[in-house]
Amino acid sequence: MFPKIIPNISVDCVVFGFNITTKSLNVLLLNRYLESKESQEILVNDYVLTGYHALENETIDDTATRVLKELTGFDNLYKNQFKVFGDPNRLMNEKDIIWAENQNFNQRTITIAYYFLVKTHEVDIENNLHQPQWFPVNSLPELGFDHKLIINEAYADLKAKSLTEPIIFELLPNKFTVKELQEVYESILCIEIDNRNFRRKLLTKKYLIELDEKQVGVSKKPSKLFMFSKDIYQKIFKESYLISI
Structure with a gap:
C-alpha cells in the first residue's frame, strides 16, 4: 500500500x-x-x-x-x-x-x-x-x-x-581557477570585483589548496587550479567564513 x-x-x-x-x-x-x-x-x-x-x-x-x-x-x-x-x-x-x-x-x-x-x-x-x-x-x-x-x-x-559560509564551492567543479571563483561571486552578488585584490586575499586562505595542475583544453594561457579543503576550513573556522570582497 x-x-x-x-x-x-x-x-x-x-x-x-x-x-x-x-x-x-x-x-x-x-x-x-x-x-x-x-x-x-x-x-x-x-x-x-x-x-x-x-x-x-x-x-x-x-x-x-x-x-x-x-x-x-x-x-x-x-x-x-x-x-x-x-x-x-x-x-x-x-x-x-x-x-x-x-x-x-x-x-x-x-x-x-x-x-x-x-x-x-x-x-x-x-x-x-x-x-x-x-x-x-x-x-x-x-x-x-x-x-x-x-x-x-x-x-x-x-x-x-x-559571505558567511563556504557554500559557494558547492557551485564549482572540484578543481577551479581563481578567476572562476571570482566569477561565481560576481554572478551571485551582482558586483564587479577587482582582480588583483581578490587574488591577493584568496591566496592567503589556508583552506584553498593550490594544485600542481593547470587548466587543459583552453586556447589562452592555462591558469593554475585550486581545491577547497573542507577539513582545513572546519579546523580553522568555527563561527564565520566572512570573506572580505
Missing part, C-alpha cells in the same frame, strides 16, 4: 547552479502546461519550481530529498530550508486555480521551501523525464504560483550566506 500524501503541505525546491561558460547563476525550472480537453485551447503555459506534497510516512527533509533526487538524480547536495510560505491567496491566481483543479490540489496549501546548490554540468537534463530547464536567476520566464517570490527569497538568503 502506497503512503498517502498530506494534501495541504508541500515542499518546493529552488535548485541553483552556476554555468561556468555563460558565467550566470541559474535556476532549474519545469514547464507547467495544460490544454483544454474539449478545444485544445492552451489554458496554462508557464514555469514552476519542482515540488510535491509531503507523504504521511516521511519528514519534510525526506520530502525535499526525494523531490530533488527525482529531478536531478542526486540526494546528497547542499540544502537549506529557508522559509515557509502560507499566504491564503498564494494559489488563487486564475491559472493557478485552473491547474489546482486539474491536479486535485488543495488550494490552501502551505509549502516549505528549500534551496539546493548543484554543479550545473553534473545535472543531466537532456535525458530527464521531467524535462527541466536552466534559466538565469536575473532573467526568469513567466512563473506560476508564488514561485517568483520563493526564488527571490532563496536568492537573497544565498547572497547573505555566500
Whole structure:
C-alpha cells in the first residue's frame, strides 16, 4: 500500500547552479502546461519550481530529498530550508486555480521551501523525464504560483550566506581557477570585483589548496587550479567564513 500524501503541505525546491561558460547563476525550472480537453485551447503555459506534497510516512527533509533526487538524480547536495510560505491567496491566481483543479490540489496549501546548490554540468537534463530547464536567476520566464517570490527569497538568503559560509564551492567543479571563483561571486552578488585584490586575499586562505595542475583544453594561457579543503576550513573556522570582497 502506497503512503498517502498530506494534501495541504508541500515542499518546493529552488535548485541553483552556476554555468561556468555563460558565467550566470541559474535556476532549474519545469514547464507547467495544460490544454483544454474539449478545444485544445492552451489554458496554462508557464514555469514552476519542482515540488510535491509531503507523504504521511516521511519528514519534510525526506520530502525535499526525494523531490530533488527525482529531478536531478542526486540526494546528497547542499540544502537549506529557508522559509515557509502560507499566504491564503498564494494559489488563487486564475491559472493557478485552473491547474489546482486539474491536479486535485488543495488550494490552501502551505509549502516549505528549500534551496539546493548543484554543479550545473553534473545535472543531466537532456535525458530527464521531467524535462527541466536552466534559466538565469536575473532573467526568469513567466512563473506560476508564488514561485517568483520563493526564488527571490532563496536568492537573497544565498547572497547573505555566500559571505558567511563556504557554500559557494558547492557551485564549482572540484578543481577551479581563481578567476572562476571570482566569477561565481560576481554572478551571485551582482558586483564587479577587482582582480588583483581578490587574488591577493584568496591566496592567503589556508583552506584553498593550490594544485600542481593547470587548466587543459583552453586556447589562452592555462591558469593554475585550486581545491577547497573542507577539513582545513572546519579546523580553522568555527563561527564565520566572512570573506572580505
